[in-house]
Amino acid sequence: MVYDQDNLIAVSENAGDPLLTQDFQAYQQALGFDVYLCRGSDPETKGKIERVVGYVKANLAKNRIYDGLDDWNEKSRSWLERTGNHKVHGTTKKRPDSVFLLEKAHLKPVSSIKHKDISFRNSITATVNKDNTIRFRGNRYSVPLGTYKTDGSNQVYLHEKGQELVILHKITGDEIARHTLSLEKGKLIKNRNHGRDREKTLQKYRTAMIDLFEQEEAAILFIDKITEKYKRYVRDQFMVLEKSIQTYPQERDAALAHCIENELWSANDFRDVAAYLNQHKPGDIPKGIESISSTASSGIQVSTRSISEYVKIFGGEVNE
Known part of the structure; x- marks a missing residue:
């Protein structure tokens, strides 16, 4: 879905990976749609959406007299057909109503949130x-x-x-x-x-998560960073972390050290690191196979020949 930049929607473009506001991100995740954020000074993607209220005031409302809602709605519809949706755009040189007919075939209905039959x-x-x-x-x-x-x-x-x-x-x-x-x-x-104080229950969960690690100080640092970063999803993060430790117990401490060293403050990152370490374990040498450097020939000595012997073989003379 295309959105113009607005501080109620986005915090930053973030080089193509938009950082959305907390409330709008929750709304976007609930409906499950992708966000296409218009860039600044890009009229081809926005049309008249910028300053649309001012545009309507200056063109529709400025020289018309309000004579009831029904009359005003009729004037608005006529203005849209004649000017608002029909006037050639100054930059794109296209009429909005004509472009809409082409785009209409590609539009998809917006999914509605299931509200348990409550409107x-x-x-x-x-x-x-x-x-x-x-x-x-x-x-x-x-x-x-x-x-x-x-x-x-x-x-x-x-x-x-x-x-x-x-x-x-x-x-x-x-x-x-x-x-x-x-x-x-x-x-x-x-x-x-x-x-019931859910914060106290969460505090107990936090303590239990720290106890799952050998390095207490490192665990506290990692848990606190997660808590700070995912304030609304702390419990979900703890659940992912707990399941990851249960799945990859041997990689637990190595994954923790890697996450701290690379500042990966996420239970999802911890899970991915642990899974990677599990798949790339150093191969153990099977029992019964000796090392190549055997000691069987360690006592053999090789004699060293004089250079004069090689010279005589090739018919040369040796100067003493």
């Missing part, structure tokens, strides 16, 4: 409070501890399903919490499981 059109947006609750119709409903983020988006979707309130992740559509709707006011409706 976001019937949902409302709410903000998670610092105490990990959301407000709905005069009451507070709990969400799992840790849902509130100090450095990220805290918006969620609220959906009424019968007598229940379903709280959904705004990007992925995953269910965060579910409560029975309260008919009272000013109440805190809380799920006991939401009070």
